[in-house]
Amino acid sequence: MSTERVLFAFVIVLALTLNVGFIVGDIANIQHHNIYELFAAVVVSLIATVMKFGDRSPLGSTMLATSLIADLQLIAAAVAWGLYSQSGVELNEHQTVTVISLAIGAAVANVVSVVLLIIEMANLRR
């Protein structure tokens, strides 16, 4: 067990949990989703990407790719939210669904990321 590996796994799993935490709830109701949770998801996802930079493991490049997809989708969700709410009014149903579905896409990428992490860990044991 090394601190580096713990931190690595911690950040990747945290990116997934925050992302899932954000999307859970009614997809069309903005009251079910917290903007701070989205922010946290974006930040942790970015950190996870940086930690995968130059990872020497065989799956490193695939993991970096999934992480970049998660970043892309989460940032798109955040930008969409920022654009829709610029007049100060709350998001309507269509706009909410757009933001949340982008975040759901990111969650899928994060799931793949965690699966890859587990595969790699399992191979390491052998």
Next chain:
Amino acid sequence: MSYPASRTRHGIFILLRRLRKPLTILICVYAVAVLGFTLVPGVDPEGQPWTMSFLHSFYFVSFLGTTIGLGEIPYPFSDAQRLWATASIYGTVVAWLYAIGGLFSVLQDPLFRRIADENAVARAVRHMSQPFYLICGYDDAGNRVARELAQDGAHIVVIDTESARVDSVEVDELSLAVPALCGDASDPKTLVLAGLTSGYCAGVLALTGDDFVNTKIALTARLLSPDIPVLSAVRYHAAHARMAAAGADHIINPYDTFAERVALSIRTPSLHVIYESLTTQSGTAMNEPPQLPTGRWILCGTGLFTRTLHRQLERLKIDSVVIDPELTEDEVDAHHLKGDPTDPAVLREAGAEEASALVGGTAVDIDNLAIALAGRGMNKDLFIVARQTQRRNSLIFRAAPVDLVMLSGYVLAGEVLRVIRAPQLATFLRRARDEDEAWAADLLQTMRDVIGKEVVESWSVTISPAQARTVCRAMAGSETVTLGQLLTRADGSGDPLQAVPLLLQRGQERMLRPALDTPLQLDDRILCCGSNSARATMRHNLVGHSLPIMNYQASERPVTGA
């Protein structure tokens, strides 16, 4: 899952790996600052409490760390917001400095620089779309070969272990862009990176000055790209056989070459002039044959240079004495003297006052000059040969009273260029060496008569459909084409060109100085020398509309008024 332990060649990933920590810190600092602004309460102009949205907050933090000209948006800040802004300024500025510092330290990192250089060379080699020569070793010989090949318009790639020499490729201002790689040429990976396996590699020149490395380069080239010719320099005779077994196509020993040239100058002086005019770029046939003395030669110094020269002189039955400080007692005889050649007393003992030639052949330039000066002091008529090992000493060698300077890098480069430029020339010169002085003098006279004071060029042509369309067409029509027809002016006058045929190769048969009425056959290879315009006209004859008609009266004894 096990992958081969191959080093990633992608510099960008190494850069990113080193930037992990600075980037993580930068992201964290920004996240905290942005989050803070969305939480810290402010007061709008109407006195209502407000907090920033994420958009405003991110916008404000973005220009916070990078610029100092701040405006408080969208309303003037409350004290709490100003406090947080102050903390954020320090935090983000420090995070940026740290990240940028990390970036620069990676860019300066020798490992990163090396990988970046390797990638640049690999990219340049990949983009080569013309034949190129791979030169391993860029000291005196490599340097001269590179310069002359670049002048000829040939592309080159250079490998050397010393970064100073690799950098000098840039400084030397070669007329073409030359990718230069700092690396060990005895490592096959380095050779492949520099383009050994590229389809455009036209030849490998192993000029590293280390016989073992040169042998390994030859071996690597033979195994990885069997069709590429390998020219290899060699220092010790013991390495010849191993190098030949490794697959070098041409093995060049500068000491042998020089000793052979000296022997050639003594035995057939005219051939020496022909040799010089054919192998130097600005040579004419008008030089006077050298007058090398045939009396007693004194050879100073240990090693191959004097030993090879001694053997060549013995073959010519010229009396010679070797002064060698490292001889054992039983090696000392009438032709070997043990002693320090830089000591004038030893030179006198060897008979420098009555000798006709003195060779300073030690491995130290200054010793050789000292020998030359001492010898000149003892005997004004002495012919002095000095060996020069470092090119940077050229200035003092030129000022010294020396008749002939042997710079091994220079001799080696000349030999390499000869092999590359005209492969047939080597065959011709090897055959010509067996002829006597009368033959050589006759050829020299012919060259002078035909070519005159023009610079002598040499070129080869193969009678093949690709190179000689017109000739092949005429032969297909069962017409007899003679060599003289190719060497005739195309303007209808029937006058001969300023060119002399030197060699005709037909299968295994090699004809020296073929007669002008020799009928040509398919796949004949002809080596000619002559002026540049003659070369152009001959090329025109080979592929032009029709063959010129020979003026037989003029061609019986080709004499021009040039």
